[in-house]
Amino acid sequence: MENNQYPTVLVLGASGTIGSQVVKDLEGKAVNLRITSRKQQEVEQLTREGKDCKYLDLDDPKTFALALAGVDRVFLLTGYTVAMLTQSKTLVDAAKKAGVSHIVHVGVFAEWDTTDAHFAWHQMIEKYIEASGIAWTHLHPNMFMEAITGAYLPKNFTYTTYWEDRRVGYIASSDIAAVAAKVLVDGPQRHAGKDYWLSVESHNGKEIAQLISEVTGLEIKCEEKGLEEFKQLIEAWIANGADSWYASANIEFVSQMLDGRMSYMSMVQNDIPYILGRPAKTVREYLMEHKDVLISSANQKA
Numbered sequence: 001m002e003n004n005q006y007p008t009v010l011v012l013g014a015s016g017t018i019g020s021q022v023v024k025d026l027e028g029k030a031v032n033l034r035i036t037s038r039k040q041q042e043v044e045q046l047t048r049e050g051k052d053c054k055y056l057d058l059d060d061p062k063t064f065a066l067a068l069a070g071v072d073r074v075f076l077l078t079g080y081t082v083a084m085l086t087q088s089k090t091l092v093d094a095a096k097k098a099g100v101s102h103i104v105h106v107g108v109f110a111e112w113d114t115t116d117a118h119f120a121w122h123q124m125i126e127k128y129i130e131a132s133g134i135a136w137t138h139l140h141p142n143m144f145m146e147a148i149t150g151a152y153l154p155k156n157f158t159y160t161t162y163w164e165d166r167r168v169g170y171i172a173s174s175d176i177a178a179v180a181a182k183v184l185v186d187g188p189q190r191h192a193g194k195d196y197w198l199s200v201e202s203h204n205g206k207e208i209a210q211l212i213s214e215v216t217g218l219e220i221k222c223e224e225k226g227l228e229e230f231k232q233l234i235e236a237w238i239a240n241g242a243d244s245w246y247a248s249a250n251i252e253f254v255s256q257m258l259d260g261r262m263s264y265m266s267m268v269q270n271d272i273p274y275i276l277g278r279p280a281k282t283v284r285e286y287l288m289e290h291k292d293v294l295i296s297s298a299n300q301k302a
């Protein structure tokens with residue numbers, strides 16, 4: 001039931017890693033929660049369940065107006081494709097027309113003069129949001145801890161890294177979601193014009209392998225592969241349907257990790273305690289939560 005005293009919050013990407021957790025964190029809070037899906041069947045199912053769910057396809061701006069009508073605050077998240085540029089531009093335009101008063105955007109952890117393509121796309125989106133005149137809060141997560149249990153899940157007692165001994169800062173997606181939810185509930189009065197940096201702990205491949213070993217009780221070694229092997233991995237991702245622009249940007253990411261231009265990725269800048277009043281999840285805690293999947297995968301051949 002809609003409460004007139006509460007702001008209406010629209011969550012994009014509600015079926016994804018971060019968005020699904022933002023939705024959970026917002027349930028029962030002092031907001032009218034609206035979610036979207038680009039699957040008509042899902043919209044119908046969620047509506048039957050009593051949720052406020054609207055059809056919205058980020059690739060089809062014609063679908064924006066109905067989803068944005070009456071919305072006060074937007075959680076803007078796009079997926080892993082270069083289409084994020086047009087999607088975000090058109091969504092911000094529509095949000096302006098709909099009278100949205102606050103956009104909370106998920107970007108990346110980057111220096112202002114980054115030369116990585118995907119990171120640069122996010123920065124251009126941030127500037128576009130700022131130029132819209134709508135109050136904004138930019139979230140800057142470093143690498144999701146989910147990468148360790150996803151793309152880089154250890155196999156055959158081996159954790160593989162492609163950026164030699166370089167360190168990367170990590171953040172749990174649940175903490176990104178918790179920050180987003182808190183900002184969306186508190187609103188622009190408290191969080192407008194703020195950049196929140198989400199990089200909790202910094203590790204290289206050897207240190208991650210060591211942590212996995214300690215948590216699982218298995219002996220996990222670290223294998224350092226190079227750029228050429230990473231390119232093969234990317235070719236496989238593209239063959240499996242990944243966006244080729246985004247996938248190629250990943251090759252650039254590894255090149256720039258190796259030549260030092262992305263050394264800022266190793267930084268720890270942890271705004272979680274300021275926003276949430278509690279410590280962030282550590283990598284060890286995250287690995288403990290995923291101990292079973294790590295053990296079962298490590299025991300499998302590559």
Ligand SMILES: NC(=O)c1ccc[n+]([C@@H]2O[C@H](COP(=O)([O-])OP(=O)(O)OC[C@H]3O[C@@H](n4cnc5c(N)ncnc54)[C@H](OP(=O)(O)O)[C@@H]3O)[C@@H](O)[C@H]2O)c1
Binds near residue numbers: 038078106107142
């Ligand atoms: N992974 C990392 O380490 C990392 C680090 C920093 C920043 N990020 C940023 O995090 C963001 C991705 O977050 P995530 O991992 O939560 O993403 P995700 O799990 O891939 O979820 C993407 C969400 O976007 C929705 N979506 C995709 N295309 C859409 C379209 N055309 N119309 C409507 N909805 C659409 C998907 O819906 P469907 O269910 O319909 O597909 C899904 O709900 C990216 O901006 C990325 O740059 C990632």
